[in-house]
Amino acid sequence: MSVLGFTDIIQGALTQYAQVSQQIGGDVAQHSQQVLQAFKAQLQFLELASQSSKPANPNDLMIFLKPTSDIIAAIQDFREKHRTSTFFNHLSAISESIPALGWVAVSPAPAPYVKEMNDAGQFYTNRVLKDWKEKDKRHVDWVKAWVQTLTELQAFVKQHHTTGLVWSGKTAPSAGVPPPPPSCPLPPPPMDNFGPPGPDSADVRSALFAEINQGANITSNLKKVTSDMQTHKNPGLKQGGAAPYRGPGSNAGSGGQPDKPPVFAQDGKKWRIEYQTRNHNLVVENAEMNNVVYLYKCTECTITIRGKINSVVIDACKKTAIIMDSVVAAVEFINCQSVQMQIFGKVPTISIDKTDGCQVYLSQDSLDVEVVTSKSSEMNILIPTSGGDYIEQPIPEQFKTTITPNKTLKTIVVENKG
Structure with missing residues (x-):
């Protein structure tokens, strides 16, 4: 019944997702092939579990889970290699939530873990x-x-697996034998072949489920960087002892130097400013209303944008400031640390996601701005006064939720009394 139930998901909602992905085309279509392959690998694993008892050796379990973990890593690697894609939000929604397939290693409550991963992708599906x-x-x-x-x-x-993966058989599987093909037929994929994961994702693949037997603690392994790994929150990590954590794709060079050459280029309507370090003379001249500025992995830089521009995205930047005239759509901060922005004209929306330390200097014309925050800390809005000074207002980070008599949730801001 477990195998049949999972097959129903593949032949139903997942097939619908794959078909719409093919209609959209481009990176979305290619990404969906990998997603189909991930679900196929999990179906094969569930087929094995339905015929076998749980392996006594945790290393054997990792071997059986490797096909699934490999393709999950490839899905996330695809997103990282296509950051300039028109469909980057689509790729991010999948990459943030596909670890839901890791429920097979979670106990005693794997279902809430799946929901947590679904919620993790919601920021990008909303976009x-x-x-x-x-x-x-x-x-x-x-x-x-x-x-x-x-x-x-x-x-x-x-x-089917309320308290953890159910192994239904009596004979332990052999780690040297790959899982058998599923007995239930898979629907034909919308395209001919599944793309194999790229060779440079090998390190990511090998590390993804390296501690698969930690039970509920697997959630921490599927996140990119926890607070205790961040050197800006733990200065002691910089002073001998343990080396700071470096995740896949992080800068490998000493002193935080970028692993790729700096980029400052206009590609059609998009301005790309990437891998810049300690450069305070970056200026986008004569920006137009249909232009987009995309900053990626800039460190200790200042960027000035002259002219009215459509939108600005600041992604994975550190100690970087951006100064703008006016923005038509939105300014977005993603995965940043210690960043600042100043607007002289109007900006309708500012989005701050997974960012620690963000100072926003507004103008008189931008006081009607909407600020949307998610999983961020140390955020401040500086509001101008008639005398030319600024009033600093912190954005709340802590909330309290209670249950009302009507069985609904009521959430209020918890003020910091200092």
């Missing part, structure tokens, strides 16, 4: 809806199909 719902309904259908896939996966796990 997809915001950017595309008025342009192309297929993207709305794409979001619905993917969210439905993970919702059905959560229900499946809750029904």
